[in-house]
Amino acid sequence: GAVVSQHPSWVICKSGTSVKIECRSLDFQATTMFWYRQFPKQSLMLMATSNEGSKATYEQGVEKDKFLINHASLTLSTLTVTSAHPEDSSFYICSLVARSSYNEQFFGPGTRLTVL
Amino acid sequence: DAKTTQPNSMESNEEEPVHLPCNHSTISGTDYIHWYRQLPSQGPEYVIHGLTSNVNNRMASLAIAEDRKSSTLILHRATLRDAAVYYCILSAYSGGGADGLTFGKGTHLIIQP
Numbered sequence: 234g235a236v237v238s239q240h241p242s243w244v245i246c247k248s249g250t251s252v253k254i255e256c257r258s259l260d261f262q263a264t265t266m267f268w269y270r271q272f273p274k275q276s277l278m279l280m281a282t283s284n285e286g287s288k289a290t291y292e293q294g295v296e297k298d299k300f301l302i303n304h305a306s307l308t309l310s311t312l313t314v315t316s317a318h319p320e321d322s323s324f325y326i327c328s329l330v331a332r333s334s335y336n337e338q339f340f341g342p343g344t345r346l347t348v349l
Numbered sequence: 350d351a352k353t354t355q356p357n358s359m360e361s362n363e364e365e366p367v368h369l370p371c372n373h374s375t376i377s378g379t380d381y382i383h384w385y386r387q388l389p390s391q392g393p394e395y396v397i398h399g400l401t402s403n404v405n406n407r408m409a410s411l412a413i414a415e416d417r418k419s420s421t422l423i424l425h426r427a428t429l430r431d432a433a434v435y436y437c438i439l440s441a442y443s444g445g446g447a448d449g450l451t452f453g454k455g456t457h458l459i460i461q462p
Contacts, residue, residue: 340392
């Protein structure tokens with residue numbers, strides 16, 4: 234399967250600051266990447282779909298101006314949490330889809346964000 | 350995506366087979382059945398997927414009921430490293446397009462040594 238990396242693996246920031254999370258495909262090109270978040274003891278929730286070269290599409294209830302997504306290349310997507318607040322503390326996970334008909338997704342290891 | 354129902358938790362002994370059930374009575378003809386698992390503090394990991402026929406790979410087997418309204422993920426010989434939350438997810442085939450996955454609560458598999 235595909236190898237997906239995320240950076241940083243964890244980050245602690247002060248309330249009001251912005252945090253950028255990178256998601257990289259290490260061994261093949263991904264035209265579509267997804268961003269999920271997971272609160273403690275809950276399941277993953279899809280936040281947005283990131284398409285290379287076009288604007289991301291966001292799920293209902295996810296603020297596009299707060300969670301900025303940039304899919305600059307076929308191997309890199311970034312999620313920026315702007316003006317982070319404690320309620321944004323979560324586990325953020327990206328995934329990418331291989332050129333396959335079956336929608337198998339390969340997930341990154343996740344980034345733990347803690348906002349103080 | 351159509352909804353799936355899984356038991357909240359299951360327990361098994363190490364080196365024994367594990368059968369994880371999933372009900373998906375509202376599955377449509379184009380829905381693939383996917384299984385992912387998530388180890389603690391990690392991103393989910395793809396396990397297996399199928400459409401109608403049973404499937405085998407190096408990680409597991411997937412048994413799909415004839416009416417496709419249920420399926421079972423089979424771990425043939427569980428190890429402690431298989432302790433994880435297992436998610437059964439339906440994902441429609443859209444002719445090459447990709448859709449985000451809808452995760453339910455999954456089954457928390459506990460392996461006893």
